Amino acid sequence: MKLYDAMAPNPRRVRIFMAEKGIELPIEHLELMEGQSRKPEFMAKNSLGETPVLELDDGRYLTESIAICRYLEHLYPEPTLFGKTAEEQAFVEMWTRRMEQLIMGPFGAFGIHSFEFFADKIEQVPAYAETQMRLIPKRWAWLDTEISDGRPFIAGDAFSVADITGAATLMIASFISYEIPADLKHVSAWANRI
Ligand SMILES: N[C@@H](CCC(=O)N[C@@H](CS)C(=O)NCC(=O)O)C(=O)O
Incomplete structure (x- = not known):
């Protein structure tokens, strides 16, 4: 197996996941700002021109960060990051989707619709x-209330892949100098914890 990686939030999700499990794989680093992921040889691996991509031993290419993490979870079960019991797995799934769509999503939409880098990828509005920028503090406030029940991690008592998506979102936040409102004490404590 080989990971096609880049210095960006989604590949970082996979790298954090691998680090938590102590997984070491051959890694090829792409310079996204130089357009390396949009070159034909890489588009042949992922037609969307995006990282991360995991090259499997049978020559197929697996994309989508969570799909890659889920595959690695099967190969390297410990420590579990997708939950063990049916209930744990269901709540990790629920929170992974919520963190991707509601917390990471507005940052991504903001970037895609405002950074020059994406101008030829979509019609920017x-x-x-x-x-999306106005939505971000509202979503963090929502998350703050949701985790105000004293749980240490996003999906419950255990650190999971949902926290990893949160960690990647903090990376985007720092990249655009967005600070989580200080009065959100549960989210701030969670951010410090992870
Ligand atoms: N849904 C994909 C998103 C992948 C993605 O957007 N990757 C970005 C980096 S965070 C990328 O490689 N962009 C390259 C480009 O747009 O040229 C995932 O979860 O892995």
């Missing part, structure tokens, strides 16, 4: 980017 700057006003939509502004709505």
Whole structure:
């Protein structure tokens, strides 16, 4: 197996996941800002031109960070990051989707609709980017209330892949100099904890 990696939030999710499990794989680093993921040889591996990509031993290419993490979880079960029991797995799934769509999503939409880098990838709507920036503090406030029940991690008592998506979101936040509102004490404590 081989990981196609880059200095960006989604590949970072896979790298954190691998680090938590002590997984070491051959890694090829791509410079996204130089357009390396959009070159034909890489598009042949992932037609979306995005990282991360995991090259399997049979020559197939697995994309989507969570799919890659789920595959690695099967190969390297310990420590479990997708939950062990049916209930744990269901709540990790629930929170992974919520963290991706509701917490990471607005940052991604803001970036895609405002950074020059994405100008030829989609039709950018700057006003939509502004709505996403206004949405971000509301979503963090929502998360703060959700985790105000004293749970240490996003999906419950155990650190999971849902926290890893949160960690990647903190990376995007710091990249655009966005600070989590200080009055959100549960989210702030969680961010410090992870
Ligand atoms: N849904 C995909 C998103 C992958 C993605 O957006 N990757 C970005 C880095 S965070 C990328 O490689 N972008 C390259 C480009 O747009 O040129 C996942 O979860 O892995």
